C-alpha cells in the first residue's frame with residue numbers, strides 16, 4: 001500500500017468512528033507545501049449529510065485517528081485536513097520500501113490493447129504517431145504492474161484501398177516488372193492509384209470489382225494482395241523499430257483475419273432479431289444512437305452490395321477478443337473522430353451477446369497533431385507527412401544540437417545519443433500532452449534541455465550517473481541506510497515513494513501526462529537536493545545515504561522513462 005492508500009484506509013476507519021455512514025475519504029497530494037504533504041477532502045460532504053459543522057466533524061475524525069507518530073494532522077479552512085508525514089514516518093516508509101516502487105496487483109487482468117492499427121498500402125504517417133506511442137505506453141505500464149497485456153495491431157489490410165492498387169496494377173500490366181516497380185515505392189503507387197480512383201469513375205468501378213473478386217478468393221489477386229501486404233508490413237515494422245515500439249509482426253491481428261466470421265456474424269444478428277434492412281443494407285438500430293434530428297442512427301453491418309464494412313470487422317474482432325483471447329478488458333487507442341463508431345461496436349456487441357457485461361470496453365481517444373499555425377500536419381501539397389521522415393528529422397536535429405555543444409563524445413557514441421534524444425523527444429512531446437486534445441508539434445520545444453521535455457529528464461539521469469562515476473565507487477551501496485537530515489532530502493525521498501501513486505493514477509484513465517509530470521517533478525526534486533546537499537564531500541555515512549537516495553532516484557527515473565518507451569544514456 002502506498003501512502004495515499006494507507007491514509008485512505010486510516011481515514012475511512014476514523015470517519016466510521018465519527019459516525020459517517022458511507023465514508024469516502026479523498027486523499028490527495030497537496031499542491032502547496034504549506035498545506036502539508038497530503039490533504040483529506042470529503043469531510044465537508046459528510047458534514048453536510050450529517051448536518052454538522054465541517055470543522056467539528058473534522059475534529060471528531062481526528063479524535064478517532066489512531067495515535068501515531070507517522071503523521072501530523074491539522075484542520076484548515078472550512079474543514080480540510082492537512083496531513084504531514086513526520087520525519088520518523090518518512091524514514092520508516094523509506095526503510096521499508098523496495099525501490100523503484102511498484103503497485104502490486106492482486107488480480108491480474110488480461111487486457112487487449114488495440115493500438116497503432118494503420119491501414120496498409122500506404123506508409124505510416126504522422127497521424128499514426130499518437131496511437132502507436134500512447135498505446136505502447138499502455139502496454140508497458142500494464143505489463144510492468146503485472147497485468148497480462150495483449151498487443152492487438154488491427155491493421156487495415158482488407159479495405160477498398162487494395163481494389164485501387166490491384167486495378168492500377170492491372171493497367172500497368174500484371175507482370176513481374178510492374179509489380180516490382182509498384183512495391184519499390186508503394187506509397188507513390190498508392191497515391192497515383194487513389195488519385196485515379198477519385199477522378200475516373202470507370203476505374204473506380206473496376207477497383208470495386210477487384211475487391212469483390214479478391215474477397216471471393218481469386219488466387220491470382222490474392223497473391224498480389226499478399227505481396228502488397230508483406231511490403232507494407234515491413235515498412236511498418238521498420239518504423240516501429242526506429243521508434244522503439246514493442247510491436248512485432250506477430251502482434252498483427254489484421255482485418256482479413258475475420259473474413260470467415262462475417263457471414264455467420266450477420267446471420268447471428270438476424271437470428272437475434274437485431275437486423276433491419278435500410279436502403280438495401282443490413283443495419284442494427286439501437287435506441288441509444290440518435291442523430292441531431294432525433295432519428296435513429298444505423299450501425300451498418302453489411303452493405304447493399306454484400307460487402308462488409310469496418311463495423312462488421314470490428315464486431316468480429318471484439319468477439320474474438322472475448323472468446324479466443326479471453327480478455328477481461330478491451331482498450332482501443334483510436335482517434336477521437338471514431339468515437340461514434342466504437343460506441344456502436346461496443347453497444348451492438350453487448351446487445352448481441354457477443355461479449356458479456358463483465359468485459360470492459362474502453363475507447364482511449366486522442367486528438368490531432370497540428371502544425372504551429374494550428375493547421376493539420378501535412379506537406380505543402382497537402383499530402384500526409386511520412387512518419388519515417390519525421391523520425392529521421394528528429395535524429396538529425398538532435399545530432400546538430402549535440403555537435404553544437406562542447407563534448408568529447410566519439411562518433412558512435414554521438415550517433416547513439418542523438419538517436420536516444422531525438423526519438424525520446426518526439427515520444428515525450430506526444431505523451432506529455434493531455435491525450436484527448438489536439439497538440440502542436442514543435443521541434444524547438446520538444447528538443448529543449450529545459451522544461452518538461454525528454455532531453456531534460458535524460459540529462460537529469462546522466463547527472464546522477466556522472467555523480468556515481470565521480471564517487472569512485474563501482475556502484476553506490478544499495479544497503480546504505482537513508483537518513484533524511486535536510487528538507488530537500490525528505491522531499492526527494494517522498495517523491496520517490498510517490499511513484500506508485502502516479503502509476504495508480506495513470507491506470508485510472510491512461511493519461512501519460514500523469515507519468516510525465518511525475519518524472520519532471522522527480523527530476524526537479526533531485527536538482528534541488530543536489531544543489532543544497534553536498535554528496536561526495538559529506539561524512540561517510542551521510543555520503544552513503546545521499547548516494548543511495550540518488551541511486552533510487554536514477555532507478556525511478558529510468559524505470560519511468562522506460563514505461564514511456566524512452567531510453568536513457570550514461571552521458572550526453
Ligand code: ARG
Pocket residue numbers: 114117118119154155156314317332334
Ligand atoms: N485502421 C483504422 C484507421 O486507420 C484504425 C483501426 C483502429 N482499431 C479498430 N479496432 N477499429 O483508421
